[in-house]
Amino acid sequence: MVSSCKKDEKYVYQIGDPKIELKSAISAAHFGDSIIFNIRVSDSEVALSTLKAQLYFTDDKVAEVTIRTKENGDYSGKIYVPFLKDIPDGKATIKFVLQNISQKKTEQSFDIDLSRPDFPYLTLVTESKSYRMEKTGRNQYAAKENFPFSVKGYIQAPKVGEQGNSMNFGWVNNAVTLGSTLDIPFSNSTSGVYSIALNTLTYQASPFIVAYAIDGTVFSRVDDTHFKAELNMIKGNAVTVDGIEDLKDWWIDPDFFSQSADGAITFNGVNGKYRITADFALKYFVVEAMAGNDLAKLQEDGTGAVWIIGEGVGKPKVSSNQVGWNTDKALCLAPLGNKKYQITLKAAESINTDNINFKFFHQKGWGGEFGGADVTTSNDLIFIGDGKNGRDSGNLGVKTGKTLEAGKTYLFTLDLTAGNKKAVLTVVPK
Known part of the structure; x- marks a missing residue:
């Protein structure tokens, strides 16, 4: 067996004589400029490695570029001066750092005057x-x-x-x-x-003047197409909407509003606080019951709110805005008072005629829900799922051989007067 060993080569650090010579004067620039620099670099003893140009606003480094310097000579580059908000005219520092392969460095710094560009x-x-x-x-x-x-x-x-x-x-x-x-x-x-x-x-x-208001309450911006307002509404009162120029083209939810032939709108819900969201993409108002500063939930005594989550239903049209299992789209039933809740659905528009799969929930989101044992119904169109009859427990379906008549409106009413575990669902054509 033949073996050999080699002594580790020792590397010597911090040797050489790196030198920097600025070939182009840099005295002033605008925020947003690209500063061009020309530098002569050399080291008579050790090969060079890198040249860094660094820009400082006070003590903060805001930009840096690195140039590989394989040999002595002239190098050019540019460094961007950030255009930052709230920074007035003043001085900045540009620093050049030259390093050779032994990691020895030399630095030169220059102050420059910076000013905001005067755009024409x-x-x-x-x-x-x-x-x-x-x-x-x-x-x-x-x-x-x-x-x-x-x-x-x-x-x-x-x-x-x-x-x-x-x-x-x-x-x-x-x-x-x-x-x-x-x-x-x-x-x-x-x-x-x-x-x-x-x-x-x-x-x-x-300007950012939100020009939309309902009963004098200005809508706040949620995003480009959604604006919301939270206010107390009174049953039977006229509703005034300001700023929506094409309001005549909007769908008005019959659960919460009635609209006369001349376009006048009246509030139908029970007295209370509501969140009203103007959806400018779909052109309708989402109305949700509130309790204080939060969306309402069903209480143990049957008061509060009931919500729908699931498939085959959606306002203003199921074809364009199905709720599905997206809890953000949950529909709030209109509270009628006396522990009763209602939603008005039009077959082939806001509800499918023969394929539905949604259920009632205690809140806008997952949590409390009405299972199959919690709801009964005697209507001849809709059945309540029990987990064995084609629907999960509590999910609604259309009975075999039955359909909702396209174009006809149906009132779904959930009555909790006997308790939250003894809900009665009625489905009545209107």
């Missing part, structure tokens, strides 16, 4: 048209036009200076954010001539 204009970009936003003050820009009450678009800033970059301002996490082209949801109380504005220092934009 901005551009509001919408799906159908672009609008020029003129400068109205330091960092302040506005477009004054005949706008609709809702305008969605992002804002683009042009390149300023030879090393500048164009920039976009969009909407992220309910705030104006640099680098996004997601639409900013501008809104005004009315359509007409008004200004849309942006401050490029603070990112403050306007």
